[in-house]
Amino acid sequence: MNSVCYLLLAFFLPALVSSVELTFELPDNARECFHENIQKGIQTTFEFQVVTGGHYDVDVQIETPTKQVIYKEVKKQYDTFPFVPEVTGTYSFCFSNEFSTFSHKLVYMDLQVGDESPLPGVGEHITAMTQLETSAQSIHENLNSVIDYQTHHRLREAQGRKRAEDLNERVQLWSILETLAVFSISVGQVLILRNFFSEKKPSDMRNPLLNTKY
Numbered sequence: 001m002n003s004v005c006y007l008l009l010a011f012f013l014p015a016l017v018s019s020v021e022l023t024f025e026l027p028d029n030a031r032e033c034f035h036e037n038i039q040k041g042i043q044t045t046f047e048f049q050v051v052t053g054g055h056y057d058v059d060v061q062i063e064t065p066t067k068q069v070i071y072k073e074v075k076k077q078y079d080t081f082p083f084v085p086e087v088t089g090t091y092s093f094c095f096s097n098e099f100s101t102f103s104h105k106l107v108y109m110d111l112q113v114g115d116e117s118p119l120p121g122v123g124e125h126i127t128a129m130t131q132l133e134t135s136a137q138s139i140h141e142n143l144n145s146v147i148d149y150q151t152h153h154r155l156r157e158a159q160g161r162k163r164a165e166d167l168n169e170r171v172q173l174w175s176i177l178e179t180l181a182v183f184s185i186s187v188g189q190v191l192i193l194r195n196f197f198s199e200k201k202p203s204d205m206r207n208p209l210l211n212t213k214y
Helices: 131-197
Strands: 018-026 031-038 044-052 058-063 069-076 078-083 089-096 105-113
Touching (some): 018 031, 031 105, 058 078
Antiparallel strands (some): 018 105, 031 089, 044 078, 044 105, 058 069, 058 089
């Protein structure tokens, strides 16, 4: 898989939040970059985590439209990087697995640009919010937090399941090797004992001095 076959669904509206969330496969000796148009001065949060593959690490780099590197990590498993762009343009988010020669990686990425839009009808009037509107806004924020926690727990569950599967494969392979070793030793012992208790021919039991010619 030399290219990522995922469509980035991002909605750009003034003063609204833009979010990109995806999971993609990063082959060995490969480098994948994602590009996003971000306006100057808008709060942006970049988050990633390696779900499966190798030692669960990857090289990550963020470049501005002027090719300035504002974030760079080597062999990182997960991280969160909030920043405020100083220039408007296309920012590059690159993941590299070039240091690995045989391990494919499964990487989760989440990019949030801007503040989340308020609930419909909330914040549109000048007067203070009513108790019902305040409760609705609080429930909305709590539900967003629950969604974030669920996402992280799913990622950890997938990571733990993959590690358990790898460990199970190693245990099975080791058990097969031990079985073959025990079987080989058993066959060898049987052959050796059979050789000890096998009957010798009468010619072999004669005194060799009698067969000596003078």
